[in-house]
Amino acid sequence: MLKTLLIACSVMILTSPALAQVRLVTLDPGHFHAALVQKNMYAGVSPDVYVYAPEGPDLQMHLDRIKGYNTRADNPTRWQEIVYKGPDYLTNMLAGKKGNVVVMAGNNRIKTDYVRQAVGAGFNVLADKPMVINAAEFGKLKESFEVARQKNVLLYDIMTERYEITSMLQRAFSMQPALFGTLERGTPDNPAVTKESVHHFYKNVSGSILTRPAWFMDVAQQGEGIVDVTTHLVDLVQWACFPDQSLDYQKDIRLTSARRWTTDMTLSQFRAVTKLPAFPDYLKKDVVRDSMLQVYSNGEINYQLKGVHAKVSVIWAYKAPEGGGDTHYSIMRGTNANLVIRQGADQKFVPTLYIEPSDASPAGKTDLSVAVTNAVRALQTEFPGISVRKNATGWEVVTPESYREGHEAHFGRVMQKYLDFLKAGAMPAWEVPNMLAKYYTTTQALELAKKHD
Structure with missing residues (x-):
């Protein structure tokens, strides 16, 4: 079946028709990411956007965000939201084919x-992660990609972290063999690749404190952390370690271990992020000691990808420390050098890439200095202005401030990439099998973690 799907993906590359004009439809927007893809206007995209949703606060918050983009003083957008709300919103969208x-x-x-x-109705789909949150539904997602091929439409998920500058540079430096060497294989106790991210329920988005829907704290609706944010981390492992290569989830992935744990949230904290006075009934199953909500928002996966040991983990805290925000740590261990992203207090919570000699490296720092200089020179065509500075453990990669766009801007990058695919009528052949590999990893990890509770 997988071989058939991989062949089908290649056929899709040749046959998907290019779109003359993109007409957006927004379906049931409940997460602020739905609005972030409209933070800017795009060439070839109609300003008329058709919105289909049930009536309620999620829809209103989405429309308020779009209104904020339309009325901002600096470079306002011109979206026209044409809204249909009612219990039959999905049926109406599928039948109407407005976009x-x-x-x-x-x-x-x-x-x-x-x-x-x-996709069955012939729509192209750009979906926020995760597209599936449990193993029972994985087959339905796999079927969706096959139907998309049959219907000549493009199904794609929003992987913003590929556009974060230190992630891009870490990948680029790892493709400089004189500097990096080759990727280590690693062990379960010392993986070749580790990616960790810390997120916060209470956070500032587009200049104001984000109001989250109550269902965001319900893992039956949002999904556990091990299948939600880890989607980004698993994607980065695949994208950085095996660039532009198609992966076979049945052959290339082997889980070693997985675990999950809760973040505890008081009722007052819940009120601050939802603006609701009490826990709704569907969350009471997760409330202990009358007022403490326990959310399975944290997870860790140890696995092998084509024989390379990797570990990804996600942690959700309630609120970031003063001056901080969501953070990311990543290391790729090469035979010559390690490429490390740190984003802690020492970096003033700004992600920073470091190049450090590997413990097993046959080259000393002097020898690596030449390789570092040559690697920087080679990458300056793609990344103008980057440089390095020596420090006690190796080198810090210095990037111009213009590369520090911020997470919200990355949604525009993903949207533009998807528009390019639509214009060409094609996605790279590796994207579909690697999306399947990614969601297989996360959903199977959840199953494994539950077995070991």
Whole structure:
């Protein structure tokens, strides 16, 4: 079946028709990511956006965000939101065919069904992660990619972290063999690749404290952390370690271990992020000691990808320390050098890439200095202005401030990349099998973690 799907992906590359004009449809927007893809206007995209959703606060918050973009003083957008609200919103969208690209970012419990029905109706789909949150639904996602091929439409997920500058540079430096050497194989106790991220329920987005829907704290609807944010980390492992290569989830992935744990949230904290006075009934299953909500938002996966040991973990805290925010740590261990991203207090919570000699490196720092200089020179065509400075453990990669766009801007980058795919009528052949590999990893890891509770 997988071989058939891989062949089908190649056929899709040749046959998907290019779109003359993109007409966006927003389906049931429940997450602020649905609005972030509209933070800017795009060439070839109609300003008319058709929104289909049930009536309620999620829809209103989405429309308020779009209104904020339209009315801002600096470079305002010109979106015209044409809204249909009612219990039959999905049926109306599928029958109406007002647009040709559906954007989905909301309740993940029903997203996999949304994807399947949208591609079946002939819509292109740009979906926020995760597109599936449990192993039972993985087959439905795999079927959706096959239906997308049959319907000549493009199904793609929003992988913003590929556009974060230190992640891009870490990948680029790892492709400089004189500096990096080759990727270590690693062990379960000392993986070749480690990626860790810390996120926060209470956070500032687009200049104001984010109001989260209550269902965001319900893992039956949002998904556990091990299948949610880890999607980005697993994607980065695949993208950085095996660039532009198609992966076979049945052959290339082997889980070693997985675990999950909760973040505890008081009722007052819950009120601060949801603006609701009490826990809704569907969350009471997760409330202990009358007022403490326990959310399985944290997870860790140890696994092998084509024989390379990797570890990814995600942690959700309630609120970031003063001056801080979401953080990311990553290391790729090469035979000559390690490429390390740190984003702690020492970096003033700004992600920073370091090049450090490997413990097993046959080269000393003097020898690596030449390799570092040559690697920087080679990469300056793609990344003008980058440089390095020596420090006690190796080198810090210095990037111009213009590369520090911020997470919200990365949604525009993903949207533009997807628009390029639509214009060409094609995605790279590795994207579909690697999306399947990614979601297989996360959903199977959840199954494994539950077995070891």
